[in-house]
Amino acid sequence: MNVIVCLKQVPDTETQIKIAPDGKSIVTDDIKWVMNPYDEYGVEEALRLKEKFGGEVTVVSLGPKRVTESIRTALAMGADKGILISDDALEGSDSLATAKALAAAIKDLDYDLIFTGQRGVDDDMGVVGASLAEFLDVPQFSVIVKVEVAEDGKSVKAHRPVEGQVLVVESSLPALITTQKGLNEPRYATLPGIMKAKKKPFEEKTLADLGLDPAKVGEGGRKVKILELTPPPKRGEGKIIEGETPQEKAAELAKLLHEEAKVF
Amino acid sequence: MDIRLNEDQIEIARQARRFCENESPMEYVRAMFEDERGFTDDVWRKMVDMGWTALRIPEAYGGLDMDLMDLAVILEEMGRAMVPGPFFSNVLLAAEAVMEAGTEPQKERYLSRIATGETIGTLALHESDGGADPGYVQMGARPVGNGFVLNGTKLFVPDAHVADFLVCAARTESGEDPAEGITLFLVDPKAEGVSVSLLPTMDGTRKLCAVEFKDADVSADGVLGEPNKGWKPLSRVLRRAQVGLCAECIGGAQRAMEIATEYAKVRVQFDQPIGTFQAVKHRCAQIYVEVESARSILYWAAWAQDHGDIEEAALAASVAKAYCSEVYRNATASAIQVLGGTGFSWEHDIHLYLKRAQANEVALGDPAYHREQVAQLIAG
Numbered sequence: 001m002n003v004i005v006c007l008k009q010v011p012d013t014e015t016q017i018k019i020a021p022d023g024k025s026i027v028t029d030d031i032k033w034v035m036n037p038y039d040e041y042g043v044e045e046a047l048r049l050k051e052k053f054g055g056e057v058t059v060v061s062l063g064p065k066r067v068t069e070s071i072r073t074a075l076a077m078g079a080d081k082g083i084l085i086s087d088d089a090l091e092g093s094d095s096l097a098t099a100k101a102l103a104a105a106i107k108d109l110d111y112d113l114i115f116t117g118q119r120g121v122d123d124d125m126g127v128v129g130a131s132l133a134e135f136l137d138v139p140q141f142s143v144i145v146k147v148e149v150a151e152d153g154k155s156v157k158a159h160r161p162v163e164g165q166v167l168v169v170e171s172s173l174p175a176l177i178t179t180q181k182g183l184n185e186p187r188y189a190t191l192p193g194i195m196k197a198k199k200k201p202f203e204e205k206t207l208a209d210l211g212l213d214p215a216k217v218g219e220g221g222r223k224v225k226i227l228e229l230t231p232p233p234k235r236g237e238g239k240i241i242e243g244e245t246p247q248e249k250a251a252e253l254a255k256l257l258h259e260e261a262k263v264f
Numbered sequence: 265m266d267i268r269l270n271e272d273q274i275e276i277a278r279q280a281r282r283f284c285e286n287e288s289p290m291e292y293v294r295a296m297f298e299d300e301r302g303f304t305d306d307v308w309r310k311m312v313d314m315g316w317t318a319l320r321i322p323e324a325y326g327g328l329d330m331d332l333m334d335l336a337v338i339l340e341e342m343g344r345a346m347v348p349g350p351f352f353s354n355v356l357l358a359a360e361a362v363m364e365a366g367t368e369p370q371k372e373r374y375l376s377r378i379a380t381g382e383t384i385g386t387l388a389l390h391e392s393d394g395g396a397d398p399g400y401v402q403m404g405a406r407p408v409g410n411g412f413v414l415n416g417t418k419l420f421v422p423d424a425h426v427a428d429f430l431v432c433a434a435r436t437e438s439g440e441d442p443a444e445g446i447t448l449f450l451v452d453p454k455a456e457g458v459s460v461s462l463l464p465t466m467d468g469t470r471k472l473c474a475v476e477f478k479d480a481d482v483s484a485d486g487v488l489g490e491p492n493k494g495w496k497p498l499s500r501v502l503r504r505a506q507v508g509l510c511a512e513c514i515g516g517a518q519r520a521m522e523i524a525t526e527y528a529k530v531r532v533q534f535d536q537p538i539g540t541f542q543a544v545k546h547r548c549a550q551i552y553v554e555v556e557s558a559r560s561i562l563y564w565a566a567w568a569q570d571h572g573d574i575e576e577a578a579l580a581a582s583v584a585k586a587y588c589s590e591v592y593r594n595a596t597a598s599a600i601q602v603l604g605g606t607g608f609s610w611e612h613d614i615h616l617y618l619k620r621a622q623a624n625e626v627a628l629g630d631p632a633y634h635r636e637q638v639a640q641l642i643a644g
Contacts, residue, residue, distance in 0.1 A: 069274075076275055189279045191315030191328055194272055 038117025303349030343515030358385025
C-alpha cells in the first residue's frame with residue numbers, strides 16, 4: 001500500500017505571532033517552524049498502514065527551503081521519500097493554488113491513500129484537502145479519527161465524529177483523508193531513524209517541473225485576498241467573587257453569569 | 265574544530281525536546297520527586313525505544329556508536345525538562361565504565377543489555393569525604409581465594425536503589441601514587457553483604473544512595489578490567505560524565521533564563537513590566553551572557569572528548585564543569601530574584617531547578633576542584 005502524506009510547515013503554536021507592518025501578513029523572524037500537528041497524525045497513520053500492508057510512504061510538501069526540516073522529521077519517523085515543491089513564484093499562494101501544485105506533484109505517483117491535516121494550525125482554512133481530492137478526482141473523507149483499511153487493501157472505512165456520534169463511511173481506494181486529533185499518537189523519531197533520514201530519496205520540484213503557470217499561483221493568483229489581519233481582542237481581567245458564605249458566592253456567580261456573561 | 269550542531273543533531277534535539285515536553289512535564293517531575301523509585305517504566309521504555317540508552321554503545325554490542333556530542337544534545341533537553349530517572353548514571357557512568365575498562369565477555373554481558381534497556385547500572389565512587397581525586401578512594405577490597413571481599417561504605421551513589429549492577433571503585437593496593445591500586449568491581453546490589461539505602465537529599469529528581477559493603481564477596485570475573493589499574497579508565501569515564509552533566513546544566517540554565525525573562529515581560533509594577541527596570545533587565549542580560557558562553561564551552565568540551573587529544577579533553581572537561589555548573593546555579597538563583605515572592609513558593613517550578621543546579625555543582629567535582637585541575641594542566 002502506497003500512501004502519500006501532504007505536510008505543511010507552520011509556526012509552533014507556542015510562538016507569539018506578531019502582525020507585520022503591512023497589516024496582511026505576520027512577522028516571520030524568530031518563528032520556530034514545526035510540522036503542522038494534524039499532518040503528524042497523517043504521517044503516523046501512513047506508517048502504521050505501511051507496517052501492516054507494506055508499500056511506501058511519500059511525504060509531499062510545498063514552501064521555502066526551510067520546509068526540508070519538517071520533511072526530514074517525517075523521514076526520520078519512518079517515511080520513505082520526500083518531495084518539496086519550492087519556487088519563489090509560489091510565495092503568497094492561497095489554498096487553491098497550493099492544492100493545484102500538490103495535485104500536479106502527486107498525480108503521476110502510484111498511491112492508494114492520501115493524508116492531509118484537516119487544516120493548518122496557522123491560517124485555519126481547511127481547504128487544501130478537499131481541493132486536492134477534487135483536482136485528483138478521488139473520494140475524500142474529512143476530519144477523520146479512525147481509519148480501517150480492508151484486509152485486501154482495496155477499500156477503506158473512515159470514522160468521523162459528528163455531534164457526539166460517529167459517522168462511518170466507506171470507499172474504494174484510492175481516496176483522500178483529512179486527519180483529526182485522536183486518530184493516533186504520533187511516534188517519536190528514533191536515533192536510527194534520524195540517522196537514516198538523510199540517506200532517503202528527497203526531490204525538489206519547481207513550477208516548471210510540474211508544468212504550472214507562475215501567473216496562476218502566488219500572490220497574483222490568489223482567489224482569496226487577505227484584506228487585514230487583526231490580533232484577537234484582549235481578554236478582560238478576571239473577577240473574584242465576593243461573599244461571606246459559599247451560598248452567597250454561588251448566588252453572586254450565578255447572577256454574573258446570567259446578567260454579565262449572559263451564558264444562560 | 266567545528267562545534268556547530270549538524271543536521272542530525274538538530275533533529276535529535278527537536279525530537280528530544282518533543283519527547284521531554286510530552287513525557288516528562290513538570291507534573292511528572294514533581295511526582296517523581298516524591299516517589300521513592302523516581303521514574304516510571306513507561307517513560308523509561310520510551311527512552312529505550314528511541315535508542316537513547318544505545319547511543320554510545322559500540323555497534324558490536326547492539327549500540328549506535330555515536331559521539332558524546334550527540335548525547336550532549338539529548339542531555340541538554342533532559343536537563344531543560346529535568347527528566348528524572350537513572351539515565352545519567354546508567355548511560356554516562358556504568359555503560360562508559362564497562363566500555364572503558366571491561367573485558368570482552370564483560371562488554372558482551374552488560375553493554376547489549378544496557379542498550380536494550382534490560383539492565384541498569386551505576387557507579388559507586390564517592391566515600392564519606394566526597395572528593396573526586398583517586399586519593400579519596402579508600403574503601404578496601406581484600407583478595408580472598410580467586411576473588412575479593414569488599415568492606416566499607418560508598419555514598420552519593422546515584423540511582424543505586426534501582427540498579428541491577430554497580431561499578432564500584434575500591435582500593436586493592438596502597439602506594440605512593442594514589443591513582444595506582446584502585447580496582448573496579450562489578451557488584452550485584454542484591455548480593456549478600458551489600459545493602460543499599462536512599463539518602464535524604466535536596467534534589468528529589470535524582471536519587472542518591474548509600475551502599476554498604478559488609479564482607480561482600482566478589483568473584484574474579486567481577487573485576488572490571490585489570491586489578492589495580494582502575495583509575496585510568498575511570499578518569500576517562502569521569503571526564504565524559506562531567507561533560508554530560510554540563511549539558512544538563514546548560515539545558516536547566518536555559519530554562520531558568522526563559523522563566524525569568526518571560527516573567528519580567530509580563531509582571532507589571534508601577535505601570536511597567538518589571539523587565540524595563542535596570543536592576544531586573546541587567547540581571548536577565550547577565551544570565552543570557554553566561555548561558556551562551558557556557559554553551560560554547562560545553563560544545564568545545566564535548567567535541568574535545570570525541571576528537572581532541574587527552575590533554576585537551578581533560579582541560580575542556582574541567583573548564584566546562586567549573587563554569588557550566590556555576591552558571592546553572594547563578595541562573596536559577598537570579599531567576600528566583602526576578603520572580604520575587606513567587607520564586608519562593610513551592611508551586612513555582614524554579615526551586616526544582618535550583619536544587620538540581622546545586623546538586624550538579626558538587627557532583628563529579630565542584631568548581632574549586634576543577635579550577636585546581638585547570639591550574640595544574642595550564643600552569644603545572
